[in-house]
Amino acid sequence: MKMPQQFFINIGQKVFYFLYFVGGMVNLASQTIYLTFMPPYKKDRIMEQAKKAGFDSLPIVSLVSLFIGFIFALQTAYFMQRMGSEIYIASLVALALVRELGPVITALVVAGRVGAAITAELGSMQVTEQIDALETLATNPIKYLVVPRFVALSLMLPLLTLYADIIGIFGSYLICVYKLGISSGMYIHVTFDALLYKDLFTGLLKTVFFGMIIAFVSCFEGFNVEGGAEGVGQATTRSVVTSFILIIMCDCFFTAIFYFLFP
Amino acid sequence: MIFGKTKLELKVGVFVFFGLIILSIFVLSVGKVKTWTSGYRVSCVFNFVNGIKFGAPVRFAGVDVGEVKHIEFFRPEGEQKEKVRITCFVKNSTKIPADSAVWVNTLGLLGEKYIEIMPGKDYSNILLAGQSLQGSDPLAMQEIGEMAKKIATDLDDTLVKIKKGEGTVGKLLYDESLYDNLNAFIEDLKKNPWKLFYKSSEKK
Amino acid sequence: MMIDIQGVSKSFGTHKVLNEASLKIERGTTCVIIGRSGCGKSVLLKHIVGILHPDQGKVFVDGKEVSCLNEAGMNALRMKIGMVFQGGALFDSLTVGENVGFGLIEHRKIGQRELLERVEESLCMVGLCGIANLMPSELSGGMKKRVSLARALCIKPELILYDEPTTGVDPITAASINELIKSLHDKLQVTSIVVTHDMVSAYTVADRIAMLYQGKIIADGSPQEIQSSTHPVVHQFINGLAQGPITETLDHDSRIKQ
The missing domain is CATH 2.40.30 (Elongation Factor Tu (Ef-tu); domain 3)
Structure with a gap:
C-alpha cells in the first residue's frame, strides 16, 4: 500500500538534495571567487596547498601517466602493425595524451588523492567545531580554507597535466623505440609534428576548470559533514564520486565546445 | 608557518620551474611554420x-x-x-x-x-x-569519374566495332580475304621465285 | 559588555531547538546556562557570536543587533569575544603557539616578538608555559581545553563564552578550570557565559544561573535562588533525580512515537 507513495517521496528527496547541492555549490563558488580577489592575500597558505596538490601528487601522476603511455602505445601498435603504419602510433599517442588522457587522468588522480584529503580534513574540522572556531576568531572560513585550495588546485592542475603529458609520451617513446624499432629522432619528430597549439591549449584550459571542480566539490562536501567520523567517511566518498562525475561531464562539455569552436 | 620557515617554497618552486620548462618545450616544438618566421x-x-x-x-x-x-x-x-x-x-x-x-x-x-x-x-x-x-x-573527383566513364564508353564502342569486323583494325583481324590473298601470293612466290627478280616490261 | 537575547527561535529541519528563549546578561557578570545535553545551550552561544542566525527574535550584544551587522562590524564584534569550545577546537595543522596567536596573526599588525610574548603570557595564564611548539595532537583533552581558553584570552576579549569547559576532564582539572574562570572574571572584569550541565562547576563560578529547557529559559536567578527553586523541572535537574517531569515528558514522547 505504502510502496508507491514511498517511492515518490524518495524521488522528491533526491531532487531536493540535488537542488540543495547545486545551490550550495553556486553559493560557495561565487563567494570563493569574490574572496579570491579581495585582500588580504595570504601567500603562505596558497604555497602550502600548492605543495600538497602539485608537488606531492607528482609521483603518482607520473607513475599513472607512464603506464598509460606504455599501454596506449602497445594497444595502438596492435592495429597499426596490421596496417603497416607503426609511425603513426607517435601521432596518436601525442594527440590522445595532450588533448584528452593527460588532463582527465591527472584530474581523476588529483580528485582521488587531494580532493578526498580536503574533504576529510575540512570534514573533521567541521565535526570538531574548528570551522566555528575560525568564525569566532573573525576569520572567514571560505577565505581561510577554500580560497587557498581553489587557487592552488586551479593553478597546479595544468602544470601537473604538462608533466603527465610529457611522461606519457616518454612511456610510449620507450615502447616504440625499444620494442617496435622506430627510430628515436623519427618518433620525436612525428610526435611534435602531429601536435598543434590548439591541442595543447584546449587540453590545459580544461584542467583549470577540473581543478576548480575538485576544489569546490571537496570543500562543499567537507563543510557539510554531519554526524562524526562516519559522516566524514561518507562525505569523502561522495566528494570523490561527485568530482569524478562532474569532471567527466565537464570534459565532454569542453570537448564539444572546442570541437565546434576550433574545428 | 610562522615559527620557522620550511622547505615548502623550494618544493613548489622546483615543481613550477620544471612545469614551465615542459610548457616551453611543447610551445617551441609544436607548430610547423613558426609564426615569427618572416x-x-x-x-x-x-x-x-x-x-x-x-x-x-x-x-x-x-x-x-x-x-x-x-x-x-x-x-x-x-x-x-x-x-x-x-x-x-x-x-x-x-x-x-x-x-x-x-x-x-x-x-x-x-x-x-x-x-x-x-x-x-x-x-x-x-x-x-x-x-x-x-x-x-x-579536377574535381566527379569530373575524373565522368571522364573515366566517357573513356570506358568509347573503348567499349571501339571494341564492339572491332568485333563486328568494321573499320581497318576490325577488317585486319576479322576479314579473312587479306590472309587468303597473302597466302596465295606466297605460294605463288614459292613456285616461281624468279618473279621477285622479274621486271615488268611495261616499266621499261 | 551587555547581552540581550529577545525571544530567539531556531529550528534545524523539523526539530525546534530554541523556542522564544529570552535572557539578559549584565556587564561584568558570570552567567551559567544549565540544561540537559542537546537542549540547545551551545546553539544559544553560537547565536551570540553570530555563527548561527535566529529564525525569529533578536540578539543584541552591546546594543547592536548581531544578525544585522555587516562583515566589518561582525569582525570587530568577534574580536571582542573569546569562545572556548567543548572539544577545544584547536586547529590541528598549526602548533599550539600558532593556535593561541591565531587571532592576532590574522587581524592585528603585530611584531614577531610582541606576538610571542602575548602567546606565552596567555599560555602561562592557563598554567601551560612553554608548550608553544607542540602540536595539538600531542596534548591531552584537559590541556586542549586550556589551550583553547588561552586562545580566547590572547585577543584580550571583553566577553568569554565557555562551551562545557569541565565536561570530560578529571575532577582536579575541572576544579582548576573553574578556578581559572573565576580568577579571570575577578582580574580582567570580563563578562562570561558558561554553558554546562556540571552543577558543581555552576555553583562555583556563577553570579547567575539560567536554566534552558525545551527551548525556553525557564528559570533565571542567583545560585541561591536556583538552589531553593520550587520549579519541578529545575528541582529535578539540579538535584540529578531520575524521576521527575523531565524524564516523564521523555517517556510520554517516546510512547507517542510508538
Whole structure:
C-alpha cells in the first residue's frame, strides 16, 4: 500500500538534495571567487596547498601517466602493425595524451588523492567545531580554507597535466623505440609534428576548470559533514564520486565546445 | 608557518620551474611554420579549389614553404564569373618564378589538400609580395569519374566495332580475304621465285 | 559588555531547538546556562557570536543587533569575544603557539616578538608555559581545553563564552578550570557565559544561573535562588533525580512515537 507513495517521496528527496547541492555549490563558488580577489592575500597558505596538490601528487601522476603511455602505445601498435603504419602510433599517442588522457587522468588522480584529503580534513574540522572556531576568531572560513585550495588546485592542475603529458609520451617513446624499432629522432619528430597549439591549449584550459571542480566539490562536501567520523567517511566518498562525475561531464562539455569552436 | 620557515617554497618552486620548462618545450616544438618566421604573401587565382582549407600547406618544388592564409571570392573586371583568390604566406627564402605552375594537389587519392607550386624556368622574373599567379584548376573527383566513364564508353564502342569486323583494325583481324590473298601470293612466290627478280616490261 | 537575547527561535529541519528563549546578561557578570545535553545551550552561544542566525527574535550584544551587522562590524564584534569550545577546537595543522596567536596573526599588525610574548603570557595564564611548539595532537583533552581558553584570552576579549569547559576532564582539572574562570572574571572584569550541565562547576563560578529547557529559559536567578527553586523541572535537574517531569515528558514522547 505504502510502496508507491514511498517511492515518490524518495524521488522528491533526491531532487531536493540535488537542488540543495547545486545551490550550495553556486553559493560557495561565487563567494570563493569574490574572496579570491579581495585582500588580504595570504601567500603562505596558497604555497602550502600548492605543495600538497602539485608537488606531492607528482609521483603518482607520473607513475599513472607512464603506464598509460606504455599501454596506449602497445594497444595502438596492435592495429597499426596490421596496417603497416607503426609511425603513426607517435601521432596518436601525442594527440590522445595532450588533448584528452593527460588532463582527465591527472584530474581523476588529483580528485582521488587531494580532493578526498580536503574533504576529510575540512570534514573533521567541521565535526570538531574548528570551522566555528575560525568564525569566532573573525576569520572567514571560505577565505581561510577554500580560497587557498581553489587557487592552488586551479593553478597546479595544468602544470601537473604538462608533466603527465610529457611522461606519457616518454612511456610510449620507450615502447616504440625499444620494442617496435622506430627510430628515436623519427618518433620525436612525428610526435611534435602531429601536435598543434590548439591541442595543447584546449587540453590545459580544461584542467583549470577540473581543478576548480575538485576544489569546490571537496570543500562543499567537507563543510557539510554531519554526524562524526562516519559522516566524514561518507562525505569523502561522495566528494570523490561527485568530482569524478562532474569532471567527466565537464570534459565532454569542453570537448564539444572546442570541437565546434576550433574545428 | 610562522615559527620557522620550511622547505615548502623550494618544493613548489622546483615543481613550477620544471612545469614551465615542459610548457616551453611543447610551445617551441609544436607548430610547423613558426609564426615569427618572416615571409611574404602571394596570391593564386583559381576557378575551383576542391575544398582547400585555411592553414593548408604550400609546397614549392615539393618542399613545405608556407601555408594558406586567406580564401575569398572576387570578380575580375570585365568577367561574369566569380573566381577564388587564395592568399598564401611563404617564407622569405623561397623565390618563385613568375611562370611557375600552381594547382591544388591531394596527398593520396582522398588525402589532405595542399597548394603545389611547380617552379618555372624564368628565374630572372621572380614573384614579389602581393603579386599573383594564375592557377590551373584541379579536377574535381566527379569530373575524373565522368571522364573515366566517357573513356570506358568509347573503348567499349571501339571494341564492339572491332568485333563486328568494321573499320581497318576490325577488317585486319576479322576479314579473312587479306590472309587468303597473302597466302596465295606466297605460294605463288614459292613456285616461281624468279618473279621477285622479274621486271615488268611495261616499266621499261 | 551587555547581552540581550529577545525571544530567539531556531529550528534545524523539523526539530525546534530554541523556542522564544529570552535572557539578559549584565556587564561584568558570570552567567551559567544549565540544561540537559542537546537542549540547545551551545546553539544559544553560537547565536551570540553570530555563527548561527535566529529564525525569529533578536540578539543584541552591546546594543547592536548581531544578525544585522555587516562583515566589518561582525569582525570587530568577534574580536571582542573569546569562545572556548567543548572539544577545544584547536586547529590541528598549526602548533599550539600558532593556535593561541591565531587571532592576532590574522587581524592585528603585530611584531614577531610582541606576538610571542602575548602567546606565552596567555599560555602561562592557563598554567601551560612553554608548550608553544607542540602540536595539538600531542596534548591531552584537559590541556586542549586550556589551550583553547588561552586562545580566547590572547585577543584580550571583553566577553568569554565557555562551551562545557569541565565536561570530560578529571575532577582536579575541572576544579582548576573553574578556578581559572573565576580568577579571570575577578582580574580582567570580563563578562562570561558558561554553558554546562556540571552543577558543581555552576555553583562555583556563577553570579547567575539560567536554566534552558525545551527551548525556553525557564528559570533565571542567583545560585541561591536556583538552589531553593520550587520549579519541578529545575528541582529535578539540579538535584540529578531520575524521576521527575523531565524524564516523564521523555517517556510520554517516546510512547507517542510508538
